[in-house]
Amino acid sequence: MPVDGSVDxxxxxxxxxxxxxxxxxxxxxxxxxxxxxxxxxxxxxxxDVQLEFSPLLFSSLERYLPxxxxxxxxxxxxxxxxxxxxxxxxxxxxxxxxxxxxxxQKIISNYQPLHRELYSMHATNFFVPSFLRAINDNSESxxxxxxxxxxxIFIFEMLQPRFCELLLSEVENFEKWVCQTKFRxxxxxxxxxxxxxxxxxxxxxxxxxxxxxxxxxxxKVFFSEVGGSTLDSHHGFVVEYGINRDIxxxxxxxxxxxxxxxxLGKQFxxxxxxxxxxxxxxxxxxxxxxxxxxxxxxxPGRAVLHRGRHRHGARATTGxxxxxxxxxxxxxxxxxxxxxxxxxxxxxxxCQRKKKERLELSVSATKLxxxxxxxxxxxxxxxxxxxxx
Ligand SMILES: O=C(O)CCC(=O)C(=O)O
Ligand SMILES: [Fe+2]
Numbered sequence: 001m002p003v004d005g006s007v008d009x010x011x012x013x014x015x016x017x018x019x020x021x022x023x024x025x026x027x028x029x030x031x032x033x034x035x036x037x038x039x040x041x042x043x044x045x046x047x048d049v050q051l052e053f054s055p056l057l058f059s060s061l062e063r064y065l066p067x068x069x070x071x072x073x074x075x076x077x078x079x080x081x082x083x084x085x086x087x088x089x090x091x092x093x094x095x096x097x098x099x100x101x102x103x104x105q106k107i108i109s110n111y112q113p114l115h116r117e118l119y120s121m122h123a124t125n126f127f128v129p130s131f132l133r134a135i136n137d138n139s140e141s142x143x144x145x146x147x148x149x150x151x152x153i154f155i156f157e158m159l160q161p162r163f164c165e166l167l168l169s170e171v172e173n174f175e176k177w178v179c180q181t182k183f184r185x186x187x188x189x190x191x192x193x194x195x196x197x198x199x200x201x202x203x204x205x206x207x208x209x210x211x212x213x214x215x216x217x218x219x220k221v222f223f224s225e226v227g228g229s230t231l232d233s234h235h236g237f238v239v240e241y242g243i244n245r246d247i248x249x250x251x252x253x254x255x256x257x258x259x260x261x262x263x264l265g266k267q268f269x270x271x272x273x274x275x276x277x278x279x280x281x282x283x284x285x286x287x288x289x290x291x292x293x294x295x296x297x298x299x300p301g302r303a304v305l306h307r308g309r310h311r312h313g314a315r316a317t318t319g320x321x322x323x324x325x326x327x328x329x330x331x332x333x334x335x336x337x338x339x340x341x342x343x344x345x346x347x348x349x350x351c352q353r354k355k356k357e358r359l360e361l362s363v364s365a366t367k368l369x370x371x372x373x374x375x376x377x378x379x380x381x382x383x384x385x386x387x388x389x
Contacts, residue, residue, distance in 0.1 A: 227334025256308030
């Protein structure tokens with residue numbers, strides 16, 4: 001925890017521009033964008049286009065193009081869409097995204113993956129059967145494999161030991177390459193110095209599938225009030241603790257709506273996660289209530305799923321090495337809507353507590369008022385109205 005005991009707010013990790021939701025404003029009256037996307041249209045792929053916006057954004061926006069433009073050349077469509085996007089994205093942000101794309105491209109075209117099978121989703125090789133079954137069935141069957149030791153913290157067996165081994169060895173191989181080539185890589189976030197961003201060396205597509213097909217079904221059920229039904233981008237990384245690595249992790253909230261944290265191994269002691277209740281921006285440093293305290297011991301292969309705003313930290317890893325896979329899942333829709341709201345009592349523990357307090361106060365004030373009225377003779381009109389009801 002920082003010296004003043006406050007919660008660290010993590011700086012935005014490399015932002016993904018999302019899937020283009022909301023970029024549907026008419027620009028030229030002659031060539032207006034559609035209000036609703038043409039879901040039947042199969043957009044072009046823009047993967048090879050080296051521009052300041054994500055290729056996915058172009059593909060999504062293409063569905064909103066005026067019908068007359070759909071059969072135009074890809075270059076013409078790019079030019080038109082880029083003009084629109086430039087109007088909505090500040091220059092600093094565009095440059096940052098552009099530089100980050102170049103950085104990733106440089107890594108991906110030089111780094112030779114060790115285990116290619118990790119780079120696309122092979123669900124039956126990655127996940128334990130109980131998890132797969134629960135996802136494939138329905139929301140009722142999640143409940144049988146998931147435990148909830150404190151409200152909003154869900155624990156379940158997720159990854160096969162073999163998958164954990166392969167991922168650990170891929171990360172080791174990547175770090176060896178970084179060391180040999182002296183490539184300067186970005187740290188996973190503002191607080192973890194050790195570890196690597198998996199999205200940056202080619203695992204982005206696989207992690208996107210992990211979020212969409214395996215985390216979204218759970219977060220729709222468990223976290224719908226914080227954007228769990230509209231997750232549309234992620235930041236995926238591993239964190240490493242032990243000797244010559246990070247020791248612990250201070251009290252913080254994640255830059256995520258929903259966080260998946262799975263222990264990959266290896267052997268370690270200590271490193272427990274501690275949770276202290278969910279908070280909105282305004283209440284992030286408010287007191288913890290006794291019922292909000294939970295300590296959790298990591299077990300390899302086992303996952304913890306929680307709201308990004310659930311305040312937490314990790315205690316010192318006192319022996320061995322601990323490596324965890326973290327997937328911060330974000331919802332651009334939720335972030336946009338949040339700007340217009342003040343009351344977060346559907347998920348912030350402190351907003352809830354304050355609301356309850358206000359309600360109790362107003363109930364006792366009403367009771368007092370009624371008692372006072374009881375003592376006075378009731379006016380006729382009031383009495384007859386009352387009797388009619
Ligand atoms: O070390 C852990 O398990 C927690 C990591 C974490 O909270 C984070 O990276 O956001
Ligand atoms: Fe975290």
